[in-house]
Amino acid sequence: MSVFTIIEHDDGVVPAACLQALTIAGELAAGDTVEAVVFGPDPGLGSVLAANGVTTLHVVDHELVTDYSPEIYGESLAQLLKQAGPAGVVAAGTDRGNEIMAQAAARSRLPLATNCVAVTADPGAWTLTRARVGGLLLEDAELTASTKLVTVVPGPGDDVSASPGASGLLTQTFVPDLAADFVHSRLVERTERGSGVTLATARVVVSGGRGVGSSEGFAPLEELADLLGGAVGCSRVATSNGWRPHSDQVGQTGTKVSPELYIACGISGATQHWVGCMGAKTILAINTDPEAPMVTRATYAVTGDVHEVVPAVVAEIRRRADIRAGRRPALA
Amino acid sequence: MNVLVCVKRVPGTGSTILLTDDGMDVDTRHLGFTIGPHEECAVEEAIRIAADHGGQVTVLTVGPAEAAEQLRDALSMGADHAVLVDTGPGELDPEATADALVQAVRQLQDEAGARFDLVLFGNESADAGHYQVGVRVACELGLPMVGGVKGVELDTDAGTVRWRRPVAAGVEVYESSLPAAAGVAEGLNLPRYPSMRGRLRAMKAVITTLHVDVAPSGLRKTGLRRPAEERPATVVLGSGADSAGAVVDVLEELGVA
Incomplete structure (x- = not known):
């Protein structure tokens, strides 16, 4: 069975954390397909994803899927999982990755293991290690579910930019069923941080x-x-x-x-x-x-x-x- | 504006964590406990909201009987009611924790007639850090939920709330209709120290105890361990101002000065 991964992107720039999740999805798929999920129009991720072993890109398309909204992204993912039934989903343990996966897990009533540092696919279950207290303690656990949901701790690495062009990737549009009055939080304002040295990125x-x-x-x-x-x-x-x-x-x-x-x-x-x-x-x-x-x-x-x-x-x-x-x- | 705050009893920030001999749990015999730092801000925010807009603050926890201590901490800060779901010693998985919280909220709503306009959680617990309990509870209760919140702005006339959260690229503001839920993060406010009067009041307050039945989920903990630390011995460069030369030598060697 295939393993899915979620690709977050900011104007076509894919964070290193998502490529790391994609690598782990590939290991867990063990020869089966790795399929990526992207929310909103595909910014030209094809060649980046194909180069990293992805065979199918699921593009979640709906008039409500524009700006990020935790509930809409989570519900859309839950519906896609119900339809496609993959063995599991591996997402980056970023704030947004954890939030989307928690929403999808809650709506699918599936267990979720966040912030994993190691995951292996054993028959019937995934054996994993999670970071607790920022990595000071490690928790070993077993995850048993029809679709296994995990997020992985981001490591150091470089972000990758999308480059439009032919890629041989199969693209499938997924239109979630969302009522006009679907309960969700709306992004109403976004302020970009000015350039300069920030605490998180300073040398x-x-x-x-x-x-x-x-x-x-x-x-x-x-x-x-x-x-x-x-x-x-x-x-x-x-x-x-x-x-x-x-x-x-x-x-x-x-x-x-x-x-x-x-x-x-x-x-x-x-x-x-x-x-x-x-x-x-x-x-x-x-x-x-x-x-x-x-x-x-x-x-x-x-x-x-x-x-x-x-x-x-x-x-x-x-x-x-x-x-x-x-x-x-x-x-x- | 009635606010429900869900808190967790966790080892004091900065405690040295020892494990039990079987490696299944944290050895709690010599630990001090506290409300998680994120949740302490949630309690503070709830008290401020109730003071500004009227209404009552209820704190709710799922855990061992000893978690009553953390509920009294919240009461001494100014919360009005406290509810303990006693699930005994040992850790629940995040789905079971969320299930216990949902059952407790339903009991409070159906049997005690409680009504909550806001439900606040810590963004993630300080010990297990599953990043999902609040989201699961909100989903089950049909509430919108935003995480990582460091600013709350209520518009009671419009029946909406704005949540401000810092992200890598800057700051995002979300708007939700009430009732709504959020996972808040430390930095939202500076929690108050309880007054002596608050402490006395908390000592006498009655804590409501609820019982629920929960089943384990498909995420099963098999053990806890400490990662190996691979840091070489510390090189002492000297003491006091006289060490400046040696320090700058190192800075130059590292290519930063």
Whole structure:
């Protein structure tokens, strides 16, 4: 039996997470067909999908399927699954992927395993491993259902752009049966984020916690982040004390970051925070407590007060830049 | 504007999680518990909505008898009523949890005459993180449901609500007709600390206990484990301001300075 996958796209750009889900769908199909589902008109995904082993593209077409709506997308998927009866569906564990799958699962009364890190097809059931608490715990589970629904944790990778043209892909239009008064949420406003370094995509994140002590205390961290072309983050303590907005919070209930370098200033490294930054390639911890979990898990550590260490690092970067530029360095 | 908030008893944020010897559950003997951070914001928002628009706040949880502690936390913040669906120790799968919540809501509606204009959930639980219980409950109750919400704007005259949620590309605003449901996320507000008066009131409050029958679903947990950590030993670069040189050496080596 075939395995379906959902392709989210933003103006024809397919996120890496969806291609990763597609790869796993291919493994689970084990020789059977992999079929993709796209909502709204096909922006020319054919060649990208065909190159990744997809044989059929189901295009969900309905006058209500325009902007994203969780209930409409979920109901449409549920109806498609009822008609096509695939062995399973693999979607990306993105906010939207999890939301569509939860809606479809609820409406189909099927079980759903979200945020899987491994899935194998065994006779009768899929054996899987899910990430809990941002990946700090792993849950092994068995999924038994007529159609098995899973989402997979996104990994690092590059987005792919659609390229219109012949692909040999079979395209099938699916028109869901949606009443005009179908209960749903309507997207009424969308504001695009301006360009610039964001916490989620920054190469360097300079983050502060309890040890920073106040909102003013973040000034040297801002300066260091500026010098390194990075973004400023913070721990939950900094947010609850009102030192930083919640949008700066790194952690399980904030943003999960995976920069080249994460500089943790005065952050003890509780579980809640650790799961937000453990994806960083390198971690530098600055803390007065050499036994703090953040220090013992970091790649590099400095023992000391962030109020002394961070300004000294900023001064040292400036001094070396001045030397490189042939200027006489300012006296320390 | 009557608001129902569904909360979950979870290990305190930042707790070190140990597993039971059989690897099937989290060892709770030495853990402190809390309302999940997302749900704590849901409780706060519900209390603010009831204060602004009138109406009552009901908190509902499915879990062990000890979850009464989290209901009292919500009552001490200012919720009016608390309902516990005691499903005993051990974890339910997400479909069974949703089923228990739906049965409880129906009992409250049919037997106690309750009517809810808004039903709020945390976007996902802080421990199991199945990302679906709220959606399942909303679907079963015939309510529209938006997740990841960090802003709520009610228009009681029009009978609508606007949900604001940040996404990778920016911010999306959804509109739903009331009654409606949402999964909210931390950052929606800064939850209050309970007052002494609130705590005393919560101690005396009566918690309604409901019983439901639920069956396990096709998602069966077979065990929990910790992933292997592969971090090499920490390299200590020095202490205090004197470490600046060594730090910048590392920054240059990494190609960021």
